[in-house]
Every structure is written in C-alpha cells, then in structure tokens.
Amino acid sequence: MFTTFRQAMAWLHTWFGLVLGFVLMAAFFFGALSVFDREFDRWAIPATRIEPQPMPSYERVLRPAFERMQPTRAAVDAMRGQVDGPMPARFDTVAYWSAYTTHRDPVVALFAGYEVPNARHAGEQIYAEATVDPRDGRVLPDDRLKVGSGFFYPMHYGLTLDWKNLGIWIVGFSALVMLAALASGVVMHRRLFREFFTFRPGKARLRSALDLHNLTGVVALPFHFFFALTGLLIFAATYYFPLGHTQLHELHDRAAAIEAQQTGLPHQRAGVAAGLADVDAMVAQARQRWEDKGKAGDVGFLVLMHVGDANGYVSVYRAGTDRIALVGDGIHFKASSGELIREDPPATAVARMAEFLTGLHLQHFRHWLLRWLYVLGGLAGAVCIATGFVFFVEKRKRQHAARGSQGARVVDALAVASVTGMALATLGILVANRLLPEDLAARGDWEQRAFWTTWVLALLHAAWRSAPVALGLPNPAWREQAWAISALAIAAAVLNWATTGDHLLRTLASGYWPVAGVDLALLAVSAIAGLVAHRLRLRSRVRAAQAHAAEPRHA
C-alpha cells in the first residue's frame, strides 16, 4: 500500500491522528483540569469551601453515616433484573464500608457494598455512595455535582459514556493511537532536534502551525508518552485485558485463595455474626506503626470488610502524600477483637514499579509545582492536537476550494467545536453551576445538560459559519467563539462573586487558593481568549483590505 516506511507512518499519523484527535483533545484538556479536580469541586459546591480535613473519627462521624446509607432507587431498579423474587426493603448484609479522603479534600467520600439476596449470580453486590462533612457527619445532598472530580475527571478517562464502558474503550484506543502518533511523528521528523528549536510565528500560517505542533509534541514527548502508557496500564487489568475475570479466571481465583490463606484476610463471610471492636483505636495503632517507620501518618482509606461477621476485618491505608508512588502500607485488624492480623510487607519489585507508574499518573502526592507542570504538559498536548487540526486544514483548504470539496470545511468545523467549543462547554457548566437555583432537584444533571448543550451549540455555530473555508478562507467561528470564551470566563468569575461573596480580594487575602486559583485561571483564560480574538480580527481586516485592493484587477 505504501512504498516506504516513512510514507506509511505519515499516513498513520495524519489519519488516525485526525480521527482520534478529537477524543485526545478531550483527554488532554480534561486531564489537565483534573489535576485540580478537588479545587473545581470547592468552587462548584460553596458549602464545602473549608480547609482540608483529616479522616474523621469512626465512632463519632463515620459509623452513623454508614448506617444511614442505602443504594439509590435507581441502583435498586437496575438490579431488579438480576434477582429472582422481590427486592428487599433494606440491604442489611454489608460486604464492605469504606471511607476515602486526600490531603486536598475537606469532605470525605463514603462507599458501601451490600450482598444482594436471591441474586442470579452468586456474590452479586449493590453499591451506594455518599459525601459527608467530616466535622459533623452531615451528609451533603447527593444531587450536587462535584464538577471537578465528578465530571471533568470522568470526561478525562471515559468521556462520561458509561454504557458498556464504551467511553473507557474509546479513550483507551485513543491513548494507543497517541503512542502510535508519537512514534510515527518521530519517524516523519528525522531532524527532531533542529525542529525542537524552531518556531516561526511570523511565517505563513501553515509553517507556524506546524512549528508549534512539533514544538509542543517534542518538548513534552516524554510526558505524552508516559501519560498515554500509564493511563492504559491503570485500566489494563480491569478493562482492556481483563484476563483475571475471563480466560485466566481459575488461575486468578486460586491465587486469591492462596493469598487469603497467607495474609489471613478472609475472602468470604463466615456466616457467624460478630461484634465490632473500637475502630478508632485500630486507626490510632496504624498511625503509630507508620510513624515508627518514619512515614507520614495520614489515613487516606479506611475499609471495613464483611461488616458484622466473624470473618470481618478492618484495613487502614495511608494517604501517599510524601512520594510519587501510589502506596497503601495497609495495616489490617480483626474487626471483632481489634487484634492486628497483618501489616503489608514491603512491596515486591514489580509492585513498586506498578505503584510508581500509576502514582506518577494519578498524583496523590503533595507537590504544587509538579502539579502545575502536569497542567502545562496536558495543555501542551491539547495545543499539539489543536495545531495538528489547523495544519491539516491549512494544508488542504485551498486545494479543496479549487476542487469544490467540502473536506477541509467539515474538519475545520469539528476542530472549532473541539478546541474553542470544548472550552466554551467547560465554562458553560461553571456558569450554569452558579446560575441554577440552589434547591433545584437533580441540579447536577442540569449542570451536565448545560455542558452538552453549550458544546452542541458551539458545533452548530462552527458549522453554520464554515462556508468561507470551502473558498479557502478562515472560519470566523474561531474568532467569535474566542470572544464568547472571553465573555463567559469573566461571567463565571463574576457569578462566583455575586452568588457566594467570595471575590478575589477576599479569597486571596484569606489565602483560600482552591477558589482564588479557579477565579484567577478564569481571568487568565478571558484575557488570552480576548487577545486571540483581537489578533484574529486584525488579520481578517488585513485580508479584507487585500481582497479589496485586488478587486479592480479582476474587473
């Protein structure tokens, strides 16, 4: 099909890059935003604008909250088909209760799994989650959307397409294509190091778009490669190569049984009721044991397995704030007596590698400079993809115009929607978050609708304004949407002030960076988008003047 290897790689780079580029754009952009997901959560849920809190007391805060938890009506309805006979009024057999927090969380997330009686598949579980204020155990309304961790983050790895995990597969395939695009890009551009230092902003649009594409691709190449690879690895065993649940099921189950025997942590309930010793004392003991080993002693994850059963145990995991590796250093206690069952041994070499690679991607550590470098890396990826689109269109649009083809026009409209349109949709959800009535039922669903509606409108606008591209001219939608971004970003910051009173002077003076940071970023976005729109307007005026001057010659 191709005469040379380089030709084949160029074809792969161009066409796979174009088609999956739209997905990669979302993965990079929302990945960059997810670095500060907890901060967006604070901005979006003003009731939680408090300092991060440590894991609260089990007896005082967590137990009452756990005991009130039950699966939602929607979860029960979804389970109905998997059960012979009626559903119970209440799920009593608790498979696990767990609580999760990080050094950036003022709220604690609770999860519960219950055994489903009369389920067709043995071991079927139904789940529930809740978010509580760790100071008093007050449960937050569950229809408030955590815009950062509950929307931008799932957009990053699965586009919020939950049906059959379709989104996770699409993003996973795009990550593979990202790796292939990096490899083929290196093959295409053999003079890598010269291009590393080449940026000609004043040159023709085609050349400067390509320069910026190469610059952002090459400077951040290790970043892009590592993040695409580690992203795939995080999901590999669960979604992409789920051998442990499929082909190698028996091997996995045998290994799990042996592991349960070695660790003394029972895999199943015993079926004998048993009480629960003082969990707070277990947590205190775990912290003491970490401290004795010179490790930061914050609890990140607390799990109660087989609650109320003689086989029940309590696992206390450390929040890995002090290193890149995603660690647990779990310490496990017998639930009924509180005696120590086991302390996780030092990780094996492979486990250390896995912890490092996944930790590098998921960044639970406390290091703000590194966090910002992640944002820059993610945005560099977004710029790389966006300039790839621009290069694709600029290279073809005059030929297409001459031939009467609509190809460049369609690609350009999609590029507008996935570059400026995505920024608009993101601002749309933030603005909706501040504008919707506080007591609106299913408020979070409306916020998400605002996001998708804004995005669809941006696409329609880009398509509606795209006619000039078929004549070899730029689409004015780029400029118009840049103006819209500038206006909406200001609007979001002002609305935050108007609805919560937390204006920048106040948040900066009190050093409350989660909200001050989001507001400052909004103002920066507004300024940059305004500048871009202004530059595009100047350019279109120059072009109009040139066209005017050229006209008499045609006459």
Add this chain to the structure above:
Amino acid sequence: MALAHAPAPASAPASQQDHPRLALVARIGAAVLGGYGFAWGLVAAATSLLVAAGMGFHDAEFLASLVGVLAMLCAFLWAIAARRLWRVWAVLAGGGALLAGVGSLVQAVLG
C-alpha cells in the same frame, strides 16, 4: 499528504490495486483487531508463565499488561507499514491464538 490517493506500488498484489478501499479496511482491521488479539494472547501467555515461575498473580498481570500494551503498539505500527497484509493477519491472529492457547494450557497444568 493525500497519500491515500497515491497509486499503489507496482509490487503490490493485484487485489489491492483493484479494491484500494477494501485493502485499507483490511489493513486497519489487522492493525486494530489483529493487534488486540495478539496483545491479548501475549498477556495471557505472559501472565500464566510468570505465575508458573512463582510470581504473584497481580504482579504477573501488571508486568504482562505492560508488555501487552507495548506489543500492541508495535503490532499496530507494523500492520500499517507491512508490505504483505496476509502475513500480518497470519502472525497476529495465528500468533495471538497460539499464545492464548499457551495461557490456557499453563493454567490447566497448574490447576
């Protein structure tokens, strides 16, 4: 780049010249499905063999996944660039099935 419109090289089999679109679909299919099948087989074989060698299941699974993802990347690039498509299909599908067989066999032997 417009390479898709470039005439097929003289050395390409006649069928590819007759149906360039079909040839393209077959090639993309080999890259995506063949690559995935091969990677699956490799992960299955590597996981089971590492467990047989005494490694814990989750360690083996992680290491095999790492190898599998990188193998799929190579298979993907090769499938696009290779001269003869039938050979790509033979190696990826045949090799993938063979490797998956090794995985199941090792599991059965260990059981």
